Amino acid sequence: xxxxxxxxxxxxxxxxxxSEKIAFSMPSDLQTGSFLRTLSATKKDGHFLExxxxxxxxxxxxxxxxxxxxxxxxxxxSSEYQNIAKKYFQxxxxxxxxxxxxxxxxxxxxxxxxxxxxxxxxxxxxxLEETLQLLNPGGIYLIDDMLPQKNWPxxxxxxxxxxx
Ligand SMILES: C[S@@+](CC[C@H](N)C(=O)[O-])C[C@H]1O[C@@H](n2cnc3c(N)ncnc32)[C@H](O)[C@@H]1O
Numbered sequence: 001x002x003x004x005x006x007x008x009x010x011x012x013x014x015x016x017x018x019s020e021k022i023a024f025s026m027p028s029d030l031q032t033g034s035f036l037r038t039l040s041a042t043k044k045d046g047h048f049l050e051x052x053x054x055x056x057x058x059x060x061x062x063x064x065x066x067x068x069x070x071x072x073x074x075x076x077x078s079s080e081y082q083n084i085a086k087k088y089f090q091x092x093x094x095x096x097x098x099x100x101x102x103x104x105x106x107x108x109x110x111x112x113x114x115x116x117x118x119x120x121x122x123x124x125x126x127x128l129e130e131t132l133q134l135l136n137p138g139g140i141y142l143i144d145d146m147l148p149q150k151n152w153p154x155x156x157x158x159x160x161x162x163x164x
């Protein structure tokens with residue numbers, strides 16, 4: 001990956017601009033996005049899960065990597081954030097679910113996933129084992145924000161250490 005010339009996916013700039021208007025401040029960085037696009041492309045006809053849609057920025061990368069017959073479910077409990085993603089992603093193979101992700105994970109009975117991008121508290125710091133159980137053999141579990149960040153709440157480093 002060349003950090004100096006990362007080609008942005010379709011709708012990235014539009015969603016970024018909409019996100020700035022509502023002061024959404026939690027997007028994954030471009031390197032994570034680019035990596036997600038590549039990983040998504042490795043799972044032909046894959047079944048993908050994203051925990052924490054946000055406004056859909058990480059979704060732009062995953063969507064661009066996905067093959068035509070792949071599908072993706074993305075969960076967020078904020079309709080304000082997720083409605084921005086909904087504006088750009090109205091595709092039959094992308095389902096945007098507005099629900100508490102912990103409840104969703106515990107109730108999910110469908111087929112297992114080839115890649116899970118866990119970008120919310122549930123699936124990372126809560127119901128981790130249950131989330132990992134949703135992966136197919138050889139499936140990929142991806143998380144980011146594991147290095148100290150300015151916006152971490154007090155003592156969050158202990159959560160991170162335990163998770164790692
Ligand atoms: C780091 S942001 C996601 C960013 C997005 N993946 C991206 O890279 O642009 C985390 C998201 O998790 C959502 N969230 C927090 N707690 C949640 C919960 N219990 N269930 C579902 N979503 C949750 C927040 O609303 C927020 O949009």
